[in-house]
Amino acid sequence: MEEVRLGIIGIGAMGSAHATNIINGMVPHLRLTAVADIRPARLDWAKEKLPGVALYSDGREMMDSGVCDAVLIATPHYLHPGFVIYALEHGLHALSEKPAGVYTKQVREMNEAAAKSDKVFAIMFNQRTNCVYRKLHEMIESGELGAMKRVNWIITDWYRTQIYYDAAGWKATWDGEGGGVLLNQCPHQLDLLQWLCGMPTKVRAFCHEAKWHDIEVEDDVTAYLEFEGGATGVFVTTTGDAPGTNRLELTFEMGKIVCEDGKLIFDRLKENEREFCRTAQGGFAKPDMERIEIGTDGMNEQHIGVLKAFTEHILNGAPLVAGGEEGINGLTISNAMYLSSWLDRTVELPLDEDLFLSELNKRRQTSKVKEDKGIVFDTKGTY
């Protein structure tokens, strides 16, 4: 096989962006052969913008057609697992947009289907291609930093206006989308959090619904986390702050790393803080340190990088950016945050998935899908 023939299911904001990138030849050996969308207006767009690409109003029909070797799922979140399972069970490779799904019970079924399949399953965690996070991951994995003590992520630069939410009827509703800033914007950071720091063991979150926008779901979240080994952390996010902040601060036994504005600033201690604390003779003494900016390879391919890796993995076994089965981790954290806030108590992991689903379903029952204005914003530079 010299190329991968791709179909995209769902050509809203993200699906259209992927289609355009591929049509423009940004991903070697990946050819867009088909797209599917239930919305006639989107197929009209595709007819004009994606010449030579087969059009389907049904994703399963597209998968059955034989014109694709692989599919990219860019539908509303609830539909991701169903399409992925269908693809894998019908001999197609699958790349799911994030989040993996809305609730972990459904995603677990998807992962089980993937385990039984010999096809490739990947997920669009494009932020993992960012050189800064890759370097940080490498440093943590090397062990040079010692144990982690604290992680504070203020990720409040996901600003969205009211019209963003009004654009599509399913958006920001419990039944249509299944969540707000945690589910739509933060899957990237929640994935990076678990990729860098491991999974938390306890979560206490405060999710505020409709705080800054006329929506059903949460647009402001503060969460406290505890990790195995005793590290603690906060995760603060919103779509209501302008200009907002994206500042990840990690404290280890060997110093502190702040990741902000595309830079990694490392306050590196000359000795392990735990040892220093026990042996220093001065009450106000502090370990010697030096501040250094950590260099990276500068590469940050984002979605293109994920698509390239997916393609090369299928063709010749090159590594994926993120295996699809890893999608459940970040989703588990956001599910736990919702559950903690809904029940007004600390939630321990592993998550009680049935309890989460029953609480989610309560909210879906009274959820109201809005009028669909059918607006598709250009997402360029927004993720």
Added chain:
Amino acid sequence: MEEVRLGIIGIGAMGSAHATNIINGMVPHLRLTAVADIRPARLDWAKEKLPGVALYSDGREMMDSGVCDAVLIATPHYLHPGFVIYALEHGLHALSEKPAGVYTKQVREMNEAAAKSDKVFAIMFNQRTNCVYRKLHEMIESGELGAMKRVNWIITDWYRTQIYYDAAGWKATWDGEGGGVLLNQCPHQLDLLQWLCGMPTKVRAFCHEAKWHDIEVEDDVTAYLEFEGGATGVFVTTTGDAPGTNRLELTFEMGKIVCEDGKLIFDRLKENEREFCRTAQGGFAKPDMERIEIGTDGMNEQHIGVLKAFTEHILNGAPLVAGGEEGINGLTISNAMYLSSWLDRTVELPLDEDLFLSELNKRRQTSKVKEDKGIVFDTKGTY
């Protein structure tokens, strides 16, 4: 009256530093006439270092002696209210070190005594003299920033070694000191927090005791706060992080201010975010902004500034840095944080002061005062 004759009760680390400053003529019109300490070794120090100053082994005896017009209380925290009340009821002006006390019920009695007295009552909130916080206070009070939306204070640069805690027997015990990082190090930030942002209405805190040191009390705290008007925030502190962080981030309708490294960086919006959110036509649009560094008067007199203001207030009515009765505000926040953590639930303000005291007393009953090593560290540059 042309000068104020001051006595200091408690000449440990802080009291000695104040005595030395005054003896060195750093505070015009303030003369050190007496010091009191129950520890003979500290009086030996005073005899050598503070020539001509009267020495007392009992603070009340010193106050009764007639050699002072005013007293500065720098004893262990539990004793602050008792000495302040005695001073005010015996015709002396009183300046209390922070915190005002250990529990608000006791501090409320002190404030009631102050209300009945015609003498001056002040508190050592030296951080309020910092030009950066003064400027911030002025900007918030002016109304130009609009409503506050979020406050994140990561104040983890209170690093302390094990020997700091071992130095004095009362330190970091429930019965001797009454608390850890919240009560000893953070009264400054908790006072500034309420001075700048007003009092929270809800507090959910996670206090970890003996996490980084062999002590009874907490040395690691993460708290979530809600304020009247809907703003939320986090307050993260510890004495276990090196190098730690002191970063105060405040988000308002008109932009974001970050206070770090002695600078105020203001991302000022060209229009109110709330209005922009409702009217913008782009889903990913953001309000225009400009980043500016806010200038200040550069003055930061710290303890000397508080002592000068106290002296000038007594002599000619100049304003205090902080009235003593304001000490209860920050203490209420820390009391609420303890109570929230101890009871594992959200605590609403006004605080149930009796409940807090009964929970504190439970911990005092099993508290063990350690052997006193009698070490007095030089505190210069540590507050």
